[in-house]
Amino acid sequence: MSTSSRDRILAATQANKPAETLLPTVPDFGGEATPERFTAVLTSIGGTVVWLDGLAQLGPTLQQIFPDARNTASPLFPAAIPVDALTPNDILADIDLAVLTCEIGVAENGAIWLPEANMLHRALPTITQHLVLVLDHRRIVATMHQAYAQLPSMGGYGKFVAGPSKTADIEQSLVIGAHGARSLVVLLY
Template identity: 30%
Template sequence: MAQEDLIAAFTRQAGVMGAQILPVEGRRELGKALAEALKPCGRRAALFASPLVRETNLEEALTAAGFTVEKDGPDFAREADVGIVEFDYGIAETGTLAMDATALKARLAAMLPLTCVALLRTKRIRANLTEVIEAYLERGSWPGYFTLVTGPSRTADIERSLTIGVHGPERLLIVLVGDEGGDDRGR
């Protein structure tokens, strides 16, 4: 399947599962687009450092837009309105995100705030879970803490009353960052 088809399938499935999708042409546009999209969500952001966060100077862009950016501290992400984390892969078949969440801060930023912002490079979208597992194995050892996220947190009681956000974020914003050259299918 062509990468464009994988992106379209992922976008469709993630939307069905309740995620909001924000496509961004490339890394240069990420800071401005994200700052604009997050205005209604609050001004405190827990930011987990990752290659994409560093490449885009995301902390500086958010700070310039008036956000308080938290990267450390004993209460990291506990009072944040949004948590921003780069995910490793997307699964087109189900609209699921995959992440090596071995780092505690990655888990905290993804799970504690009411809004989880998942940064995902479009070239990292795979057709199915099998391809994602193969990609992790090609990278080396299996993650110590592997996370799959499909839509906002949801749970239902015995009477089938669905509730959003009880065990995690009530909103999931997936920012699809377009390719700017180079292929890193093995990473």
């Protein structure tokens, strides 16, 4: 029986397969997993951190920070605009305040992990004018390595958000809200 070209190629590939290499152990780079460190870093990149004594303060705090917000979207309170994964983008474009829960805060860079299950719609955290993320302060980790170690248990799609959207690509002129929300407020409780 003759051997096909395909079989010869597969056999040669199998014969020349390199030995399996184990992944290196990533050291714990340490750092501070404190709300103070997280707050300092997030503030330095344009975000705002506000402490809540409890989630019962959510409504009054939002009213104080965003008194003019009319088109709101959130799973945490009765919002003005109901949003789900099928909400059209033209409706999302009218939302001026989205309030969502997040899962992990990273002290070293002020990033916050927002899984798709908490977004209501994939585009909402990017298309809203102002984004508020609610985070349990006990979910702050020191480094991205520690955050990434938790991601497999968080489901599929998600994104790290760090500060409001900004760019200075054009004539080195800073533009806030160019590619996403104009402001980011993290409510820690």
